[in-house]
Each structure stands twice: as structure tokens, then as C-alpha cells.
Amino acid sequence: MSKIAKHSTKHLINPYHAQIWQTVQLIPQGKVACYGQIADLAGLPGRARLVGKALSKIPECGWQGKPVPWYRVINSQGKISFPSGSDYFEKQKCLLQDEQIVVIGSRVKLSNFQWKPDLAELLLSLEF
DNA sequence: ACCTTGACGGTTC
DNA sequence: GGAACCGCCAAGG
Numbered sequence: 034m035s036k037i038a039k040h041s042t043k044h045l046i047n048p049y050h051a052q053i054w055q056t057v058q059l060i061p062q063g064k065v066a067c068y069g070q071i072a073d074l075a076g077l078p079g080r081a082r083l084v085g086k087a088l089s090k091i092p093e094c095g096w097q098g099k100p101v102p103w104y105r106v107i108n109s110q111g112k113i114s115f116p117s118g119s120d121y122f123e124k125q126k127c128l129l130q131d132e133q134i135v136v137i138g139s140r141v142k143l144s145n146f147q148w149k150p151d152l153a154e155l156l157l158s159l160e161f
Numbered sequence: 162a163c164c165t166t167g168a169c170g171g172t173t174c
Numbered sequence: 175g176g177a178a179c180c181g182c183c184a185a186g187g
Contacts, residue, residue: 049184068169081169083184088168106168114168121168 049077053087054096059158060105063132064148065141067109074155085114104128111143 056075060066066074068081077083088103095101104125108114115122117139126136134146 047185072169079170079182080184082167082182083169085168086184103168108168109170125168 047087047090049083050087050090051096052076053084054091054101057088057101057103057106058096058099059150059154060102060148062102062105063134063146065105065107065129065134065143065146066148067143068106068114069109070148071106074150081109105132105148107141111141113139113141 068084072080091101
């Protein structure tokens with residue numbers, strides 16, 4: 034019986050990650066958000082690095098039936114965090130440009146494209 | 162239980 | 175701009 038408990042623990046969804054995935058799903062298309070911004074909105078202030086971790090572990094099929102737009106998350110300097118030239122870098126850049134977001138080099142102008150949710154919007158969509 | 166790693170952030174120079 | 179430095183703290187070894 035102890036065998037069963039051990040086995041199931043390993044496959045539980047990490048609640049921090051789930052919360053982050055859910056928050057990332059709120060970023061509207063055509064907008065971007067910073068790692069730290071997502072951490073704050075997800076109720077995990079100061080844990081930007083955890084957001085990166087969570088994004089790297091998004092399930093193949095998305096979360097709760099919806100895709101997680103990981104590519105809309107960039108760092109606080111407005112830059113894509115992958116090393117320029119890497120596969121992920123190029124992929125993220127393409128996906129952003131597909132949404133009419135202007136990417137120069139590795140930079141997006143936050144003053145033009147950063148998502149700024151208002152209070153009402155958050156209260157309606159967040160369930161925690 | 163201890164140590165290292167990070168898709169980060171802010172401060173400073 | 176950008177590079178160095180430090181704070182942060184969950185995850186994985």
C-alpha cells in the first residue's frame with residue numbers, strides 16, 4: 034500500500050505551475066507580459082524565475098483544454114530571454130510577429146505592447 | 162539535509 | 175545600451 038502512495042505523488046500537478054499557466058492564458062493576443070508581472074498576478078510576488086520554470090514544463094496539450102501562450106512572456110527589459118539564434122528564440126520571435134508584435138533584434142517595445150490588465154478584468158477571470 | 166541551477170529583476174557603474 | 179552583482183526561492187540532484 035505504501036507503494037501506491039509513493040507512485041501517485043510523483044504525477045501530481047504542481048499547483049504553482051498550474052496557477053502560472055492559468056495566468057499566462059489571460060494575456061491577450063497581440064500583447065506581451067514580463068515574467069515578474071505574471072508572478073505578481075499569479076499571487077507569487079518576487080518569483081519571476083519560477084515563472085520561467087513553469088513555462089518550460091507546460092504540458093504538450095496545453096492546460097485545461099486551452100493552449101498556454103508561453104511566447105507572450107518576455108523579460109522586464111522587453112527582451113526575449115532565450116539566447117538569440119537558438120531554436121526557441123526564433124520560434125518565439127516568429128510567434129510574436131505573427132500577432133503583429135514588432136520585434137527588433139530581440140527586443141519588443143514594452144511601452145507599445147505590454148499587457149496592462151485592469152482590476153475588473155482580473156476579478157472576472159481569476160478564480161483563486 | 163545540503164548544494165546548485167535558473168526562459169528573472171532591480172540597482173549600480 | 176550593457177555588464178557585473180546580489181537577492182530571490184522552488185526544483186532537482
